[in-house]
Amino acid sequence: MGGLWEAGVKSAKHLLLRAVGNARLTAEELQTVLVGVEAVLNSRHLGALSQDPSDGEALTPGHLLTGGPLIAPPAPRTPDQQGLTCLRRWRLVSSIKQMFWQRWSREYVLGLQARSKWQHQEDDIRTGELVLIAEDHQPPQQWLTGRVGATHAGADGRVRVAVVRTSSGAEYRRAVHKLARLPVS
Template identity: 45%
Template sequence: MHFNQRGRRPIKVYLCVFVCFLSKACHLELVPDLSTNAFIAALKRFFARRGISAELFCDNATNFVGASRELKAITDLIWNDSGKQQIVDQCSQLGVSFHFIPPRSPHFGGLWESAVKVAKQLLVRSFNSIALNYEELVTAIAQAEVVMNSRPLHPLSSDSNDYEALTPGLFLIGRPLNCMPEPFDEDILKLSATNRWKRIVAVHHAFWRRWSLEYLTLLQERSKWSSVCNNIQPGILVLIGEDKIPPGQWALGRVHQVHPGTDGVVRVVTIKTKSGLYKRNIHKICPLPIGDKE
């Protein structure tokens, strides 16, 4: 990533991504360079804000050896033997057990790799060549973190009148994470205005739009019809694909009634939400990753 300082050339910075194995909550830290000290400083900020972890797992830079000159710099500056030992020593002083995954085994870190993909690819694409200063970049990253931690994971209860879902943010602060209300304007994504605050809002909306669509796509399984799939059942909590929803506000509802066709396959359902009943086809909805078992 790059940020601008007035009258100077853009400066490259890096993003450190922390992921909780239990709640899937994400924490994003901006680091100035690839040095071991910069990583340890980011680790201390993470501990100060989120609490000290019992165990930490990290990928090994030899996964990417030969990929590029920049990735080789990571190996030279952080993941060399002295750098690794310095990180392990710092963590051991706090009672934290630090683990590196085996060399050339990226599949060992699939959980955090998916978070890195979202944080890096979607955030960079959302910038859309926008020149941000350091304060604006930190704000945009913080808002992206809120969006990532707002995704629904599991129904809070099996009550048919409960439309709330468990989110990673609920684990972090004990209540849902909410973004500051900002009106959705399709024109703001084009970013033709010179107002610097609008730049941050544009990045926020662009990231939300990309992430919400991608998350909805991930939940909707696409497979060949080699076997019969179970029909959607009434009462389950589903995520509704709606346009122009404010960032961090997911459209959730419970299936109130199913409408099977002549072949017995349910393709249309009636969904009950806080604002009323809506009829949608099943391609516009998807059950949460872990649905009700009743």
Template identity: 45%
Template structure:
């Protein structure tokens, strides 16, 4: 039923990568026994669907890499913002769908090299062809939970998750290095960057293009002017997160090949 729901929402996948959990392995054995018993009638259908199912090695969750890190980050914060809250099936389904929307709204890299384009590429573009948005809601983070109705309590949990998760995502994008060194990504005029701002509503990312860099006497830039949809902002580099571009992606892929 999980696979049916996934295909109904996202379409039929070409490949499914799965960890070696016991429930998945047991299900695979049951399916294998079924296919042996009814191979003639099912084989033609399976061949037509062309879905490959790949298991990672046992006790090796790091083979999941990117998606395992995303699942870990989401589970870590969901458990803490929910706590001992009792939710119905409909409420928890709604919460998980909204958490999914937050994760799929994160900016990955610029959509174009135009200095007037502030839109990034996000996982939502691969899923629905455009950025994932959310309905506006009042600020409920500071409200007392006991004074809220159930729908408002669910919205408060979503806002708490957004506050915790998006700060962690931004901190992972920032390279921590000594100011006297030039390790990590070097900002250039026209780069699309993510600004670290406080009290942003869920699924809202403050993006802009670097307009000017201010270098110190040692030649190291520490402040930049960033053009945004709300005007030009001056921010220290500690509040600016550069997004990946084509060159950095190729460099990371090359370095990963060297490590292997």
């Protein structure tokens, strides 16, 4: 009965409240923050856009809404309130949006990674799968995605490292715990 998307709403509300903290925002500033949060949530990956192994593009809710990826509009200029200059207010709103992005993207990637008990063996990442690459310091709404080009097994025969090629042609060698399969393939 909607448990999956309700859990996403709960997570977003929790992170937004943590990001805003004690800050007193005007209606325009709160609207700017909410538009940024909406753009972040609608930039998450749903699945591969095509089955072509050379395509690193992923389908997002933004593609369904506007036909392409969403870009957050620039923050509007606000008047001086409570002794804060416009620049300080803009920095406050920007830092709230950045804090939300950092926390949400970290939790989203962790949520995509399979966590199973040691009694159940999960399938290894295979060549050609579209994955998100967990990278710190990514700008908001920009997910680093790529296709697995090669895998390297450990001594136990399980895949431990994968070589991932992005759509820009760059190759990354990452441990599998830094990669997340997209929820729908």
